[in-house]
Amino acid sequence: xxxxxxxxxxxxxxxxxxxxxxxxxxxxxxxxxxxxxxxxxxxxxxxxxxxxxxxxxxxxxxxxxxxxxxxxxxxxxxxxxxxxxxxxxxxxxxxxxxxxxxxxxxxxxxxxxxxxxxxxxxxxxxxxxxxxxxxxxxxxxxxxxxxxxxxxxxxxxxxxxxxxxxxxxxxxxxxxxxxxxxxxxxxxxxxxxxxxxxxxxxxxxxxxxxxxxxxxxxxxxxxxxxxxxxxxxxxxxxxxxxxxxxxxxxxx
Amino acid sequence: xxxxxxxxxxxxxxxxxxxxxxxxxxxxxxxxxxxxxxxxxxxxxxxxxxxxxxxxxxxxxxxxxxxxxxxxxxxxxxxxxxxxxxxxxxxxxxxxxxxxxxxxxxxxxxxxxxxxxxxxxxxxxxxxxxxxxxxxxxxxxxxxxxxxxxxxxxxxxxxxxxxxxxxxxxxxxxxxxxxxxxxxxxxxxxxxxxxxxxxxxxxxxxxxxxxxxxxxxxxxxxxxxxxxxxxxxxxxxxxxxxxxxxxxxxxxxxxxxxxxxxxxxxxxxxxxxxxxxxxxxxxxxxxxxxxxxxxxxxxxxxxxxxxxxxxxxxxxxxxxxxxxxxxxxxxxxxxxxxxxxxxxxxxxxxxxxxxxxxxxxxxxxxxxxxxxxxxxxxxxxxxxxxxxxxxxxxxxxxxxxxxxxxxxxxxxxxxxxxxxxxxxxxxxxxxxxxxxxxxxxxxxxxxxxxxxxxxxxxxxxxxxxxxxxxxxxxx
Numbered sequence: 001x002x003x004x005x006x007x008x009x010x011x012x013x014x015x016x017x018x019x020x021x022x023x024x025x026x027x028x029x030x031x032x033x034x035x036x037x038x039x040x041x042x043x044x045x046x047x048x049x050x051x052x053x054x055x056x057x058x059x060x061x062x063x064x065x066x067x068x069x070x071x072x073x074x075x076x077x078x079x080x081x082x083x084x085x086x087x088x089x090x091x092x093x094x095x096x097x098x099x100x101x102x103x104x105x106x107x108x109x110x111x112x113x114x115x116x117x118x119x120x121x122x123x124x125x126x127x128x129x130x131x132x133x134x135x136x137x138x139x140x141x142x143x144x145x146x147x148x149x150x151x152x153x154x155x156x157x158x159x160x161x162x163x164x165x166x167x168x169x170x171x172x173x174x175x176x177x178x179x180x181x182x183x184x185x186x187x188x189x190x191x192x193x194x195x196x197x198x199x200x201x202x203x204x205x206x207x208x209x210x211x212x213x214x215x216x217x218x219x220x221x222x223x224x225x226x227x228x229x230x231x232x233x234x235x236x237x238x239x240x241x242x243x244x245x246x247x248x249x250x251x252x
Numbered sequence: 253x254x255x256x257x258x259x260x261x262x263x264x265x266x267x268x269x270x271x272x273x274x275x276x277x278x279x280x281x282x283x284x285x286x287x288x289x290x291x292x293x294x295x296x297x298x299x300x301x302x303x304x305x306x307x308x309x310x311x312x313x314x315x316x317x318x319x320x321x322x323x324x325x326x327x328x329x330x331x332x333x334x335x336x337x338x339x340x341x342x343x344x345x346x347x348x349x350x351x352x353x354x355x356x357x358x359x360x361x362x363x364x365x366x367x368x369x370x371x372x373x374x375x376x377x378x379x380x381x382x383x384x385x386x387x388x389x390x391x392x393x394x395x396x397x398x399x400x401x402x403x404x405x406x407x408x409x410x411x412x413x414x415x416x417x418x419x420x421x422x423x424x425x426x427x428x429x430x431x432x433x434x435x436x437x438x439x440x441x442x443x444x445x446x447x448x449x450x451x452x453x454x455x456x457x458x459x460x461x462x463x464x465x466x467x468x469x470x471x472x473x474x475x476x477x478x479x480x481x482x483x484x485x486x487x488x489x490x491x492x493x494x495x496x497x498x499x500x501x502x503x504x505x506x507x508x509x510x511x512x513x514x515x516x517x518x519x520x521x522x523x524x525x526x527x528x529x530x531x532x533x534x535x536x537x538x539x540x541x542x543x544x545x546x547x548x549x550x551x552x553x554x555x556x557x558x559x560x561x562x563x564x565x566x567x568x569x570x571x572x573x574x575x576x577x578x579x580x581x582x583x584x585x586x587x588x589x590x591x592x593x594x595x596x597x598x599x600x601x602x603x604x605x606x607x608x609x610x611x612x613x614x615x616x617x618x619x620x621x622x623x624x625x626x627x628x629x630x631x632x633x634x635x636x637x638x639x640x641x642x643x644x645x646x647x648x649x650x651x652x653x654x655x656x657x658x659x660x661x662x663x664x665x666x667x668x669x670x671x672x673x674x675x676x677x678x679x680x681x682x683x684x685x686x687x688x689x690x691x692x693x694x695x696x697x698x699x700x701x702x703x704x705x706x707x708x709x710x711x712x713x714x715x716x717x718x719x720x721x722x723x724x725x726x727x
Contacts, residue, residue: 066727092636101631107619198671
């Protein structure tokens with residue numbers, strides 16, 4: 001009887017080892033839908049990692065947070081969005097009907113508004129350890145001192161262990177060395193106009209400024225397709241093009 | 253001795269034992285009292301402070317029973333039904349209470365009786381030990397009935413001096429002559445009518461207590477006791493198939509201070525480990541740390557209300573991980589940072605954009621159903637909404653036309669594309685007399701590709717002139 005139990009344990013270990021090997025060999029990737037972006041990422045964005053999203057310019061806060069929301073929509077699962085009180089005053093409060101318009105059901109999202117960057121990072125660390133969370137968005141304005149390499153490494157390790165993805169949303173911030181898997185710089189782009197010159201679908205100018213295990217890429221002009229919940233090339237919506245894409249904004 | 257101005261004269265409201273021995277009774281004018289005893293020490297009466305003091309004493313008596321009521325101005329009523337065995341017997345409980353009160357410099361008169369009124373009357377008017385409760389009550393003066401002064405006087409004039417005199421008579425003539433209140437009070441006092449006390453707070457559904465033989469000053473020991481209580485609570489809740497959403501720990505210090513700690517969860521729980529982690533987070537987040545003073549002598553865990561909690565069946569091979577779910581995470585974060593900080597969005601049926609959503613604490617609400625936007629449409633509502641809307645300066649071709657250029661936060665934005673207006677009227681049905689002005693919303697995109705949601709408030713050719721605001725940002 002004991003021999004059987006030991007055999008069973010050995011078998012289990014072997015199977016677990018195989019599974020781990022498989023998991024390491026082929027990390028799961030979530031394709032973003034835009035072929036060039038996916039190619040630059042080697043197939044798609046890795047869930048369970050730390051990714052940084054920078055607003056290219058202070059005025060691009062809404063574009064950057066839109067991009068983070070779109071990535072969260074692609075990655076799936078419950079979303080915990082952590083902000084500072086200051087962010088709501090400067091950049092406007094997160095508006096649930098606007099989340100609907102991007103394709104995120106607000107019922108999936110819990111918003112945390114915290115007093116200071118340290119509280120945001122602490123809460124993000126706690127959330128990143130929780131496997132029941134799909135995406136943790138931590139929005140930090142400027143460059144707080146508490147956000148150093150150690151803090152990001154801690155977040156990154158927690159995300160890898162639990163499988164939750166962490167998106168660090170940075171506005172008016174300067175890039176510092178971090179343990180992030182990828183770093184994006186997001187600016188706005190002119191949309192493809194609809195009938196009667198109406199502003200069209202969300203259009204962004206996105207650059208991959210840093211990527212582990214690959215060269216940086218972009219910038220790309222992308223459009224967000226809410227109904228398909230994916231990115232597509234600018235003007236891919238089939239609307240009439242009225243002019244060439246504008247040059248991308250400066251990337252930091 | 254305390255004095256207060258009553259009917260134009262300084263009169264004595266309360267006097268201590270030594271003053272009573274000198275026959276200085278409440279109701280006496282201060283001038284008369286001073287005439288008798290020149291070196292009287294008088295203080296102004298502060299009813300509010302007395303009340304607060306009584307509240308604190310009631311808090312202290314919470315250790316005997318959760319059913320504590322105030323009998324202002326100077327009494328406390330405790331319903332000790334089923335609690336006496338914790339202290340041996342009634343005498344043991346009374347002795348413990350007397351010891352606690354004596355530690356505060358108080359002289360206590362106490363009595364046990366079948367009804368709250370009888371207990372109060374015996375404590376206030378009976379001298380000596382109570383051997384036979386019914387006999388003792390009958391011997392009390394009619395003042396024990398707490399009747400208006402004129403009724404009490406009328407009773408005395410009729411030769412009815414004690415409760416026993418009244419009890420021996422038929423109730424109908426008594427009621428006719430001295431009012432219905434007399435007989436009602438009498439029935440309550442004699443236990444003929446049912447009477448309850450109204451406790452200061454609702455008694456919790458479940459209470460678990462851990463007394464210490466000696467006051468304990470180390471927090472580890474207190475937390476250990478809390479752990480045992482959590483385990484007991486978990487077992488009791490599991491036996492009932494219930495869970496709790498709020499847990500209150502009360503730490504009773506030996507000097508009478510009481511420290512409350514409460515944790516709350518979004519869904520009912522009963523797992524002791526989860527509960528302890530929440531309490532740990534709560535203690536970590538305290539602004540002023542718990543001061544053990546000379547030690548705690550009692551820890552109590554209350555579950556104010558219980559709810560059904562069914563065990564979800566796990567799929568084969570699925571690991572049980574109650575700590576890992578999003579709701580458990582929100583419980584922990586809300587406990588640590590405050591329940592108001594973590595919110596969930598609920599839809600609200602309103603046209604006014606800033607009122608179309610409601611952000612409620614995530615602990616208090618479950619997920620709601622949000623309508624999906626229409627396929628093929630670009631975003632019609634912004635991702636970021638300013639509250640209040642930001643005033644902007646707008647240049648437009650015609651007063652009622654779309655904007656051409658606007659200034660916001662020191663920057664100029666040339667409008668390249670726009671759509672609108674989408675008119676959103678004020679909700680006049682809320683206040684018919686003052687209907688608000690409508691808003692004309694435009695979705696605009698400037699030359700750099702930034703998309704804004706701006707509106708004109710008011711109508712052209714009306715006073716005051718319409719004003720422009722920026723309300724939101726699109727991605």
